[in-house]
Amino acid sequence: MDCPYRRELEVALRVIEQAARLSQTVLPDTDKGAVEKEDNLGPVTIGDFAIQALLTSSLHAAFPGDMFVGEEDASALRADAVLCDRVWTTLCQTVDASSSTGCVLPTSSSDMCEAIDRCKNAPGPGRVWVFDPIDGTKTFLRREMYAINVALVVDGQQTLSVVACPLLSPDDGGKNVESYLSNGSVDPTGRGSLYFAVKGYGAHVRPLFEGKGLGIAIGATPRRLSPAVASQPFRPVTCFRLQESALDDIHRGIAERLGVVFPGNDLLGWVPRWVLLATGHANTTVWVYRQRGRHAKIWDHAGAMLLFEETGGVVTDVDGRPIDLLAGRTLSKNFGFVAAPTPESHALVLQAVHDVLRAKGRLDLLEGN
The missing domain is CATH 3.30.540.10 (Fructose-1,6-Bisphosphatase, subunit A, domain 1)
Known part of the structure; x- marks a missing residue:
């Protein structure tokens, strides 16, 4: 190259x-x-x-x-x-x-x-x-x-x-x-x-x-790797029942709201998950932690996210903010992840996340609530 x-x-x-x-x-x-x-x-x-x-x-x-x-x-x-x-x-x-x-x-x-x-x-x-x-x-x-x-x-x-x-x-x-x-x-x-x-x-x-x-x-x-296609159905990747920090019921509810299979691709490691997003085997992921004070580690995401972004993918946190890689070893300025293949599809997934959190009474996980 x-x-x-x-x-x-x-x-x-x-x-x-x-x-x-x-x-x-x-x-x-x-x-x-x-x-x-x-x-x-x-x-x-x-x-x-x-x-x-x-x-x-x-x-x-x-x-x-x-x-x-x-x-x-x-x-x-x-x-x-x-x-x-x-x-x-x-x-x-x-x-x-x-x-x-x-x-x-x-x-x-x-x-x-x-x-x-x-x-x-x-x-x-x-x-x-x-x-x-x-x-x-x-x-x-x-x-x-x-x-x-x-x-x-x-x-x-x-x-x-x-x-x-x-x-x-x-x-x-x-x-x-x-x-x-x-x-x-x-x-x-x-x-x-x-x-x-x-x-x-x-x-x-x-x-x-x-x-x-x-x-x-x-x-x-x-x-x-081919660019992400906006019109394709959502294909999720997540980790189900293997991480104590996750809210499996919330993740399932978001999948149901979007009308997609759950869990779909099911991997423990975050880096393989970003790889699947980049290859098109998956094209969306959501991660909501149990508490606002729980944050990701930089080594699980830095670089691996770039693979997906270089195919056109969009990555933010649950609040819709870009991921801040200057926050420290822990990504303390971000809460969770939302990723989708295009800006338009990302907006749909992000809205589904917020709707499900409100419907399930988890306002404590939404910024400003």
Whole structure:
């Protein structure tokens, strides 16, 4: 792709390919070294730690003046020498750090922990790389759908997106798909998919692997994702009965108001959900949290949203506001999400959200009430 961020894109693509291969090496393990995070927001595995270290070390070497934001921190590794050694061994044994890949490994397990902790920043102005090393860790533990998310945000604006979905077929998409995807949907060919976008230059997809093995499909020709079609029926993607923060009854009521199947596509990870929206397998999503004080995390959305927006999709919060990526690690200036393929369809979905919240007596979730 010939664009102002060509070097950034090339480096990010090569590194995320190696990160995806690492994840697939860990995926079959019964014991993935999972530990619960101190904030009780889910597990973290040796895959999460190793991939964040790889992404940070490699992109810091290429762009030393940039800032980094990532989901994980190294406190659990510093407290558990055995776990730390497992992560370090995984990195050293699975990543091709030759000059052709652009990957740079930490120099030691201690340096690895420092690389992971380099991502503890809050986003600010300037160039900020945002990582979710494994989005959908709970499903990753079950060998189900997950994604690796890399984004470059410049002065609060999504500029570049690279997403690997090792279990999602690059052929899943299009405007006439009849099936719905779930966490257990796995690409039978083993190719997986790699998505990328630069703001103003469209979104693209290509196979991630050559096939059943872990050989990377480096020479595969990308396909540009088609623009969203305003007249097509709504095809939802959501997460049903798997997240305590969700209001499943509200989400069902909105689907009924719009006259669409519920839940439709049903995925835990937010990054795969944005991918389905970009490919056309889905074209709308709504997320209303149980409380106004609950907010999303930047690494679940930055960059991945750009894939959908580059097909013409519109993304706001439940109040109709643009997503503010300068608010911090938590998107504290926004409440929930509403996404649809065009401005006109977005207005319809947003109105349905407000109507259902009022009908169900949840005025506390509407701004100004």
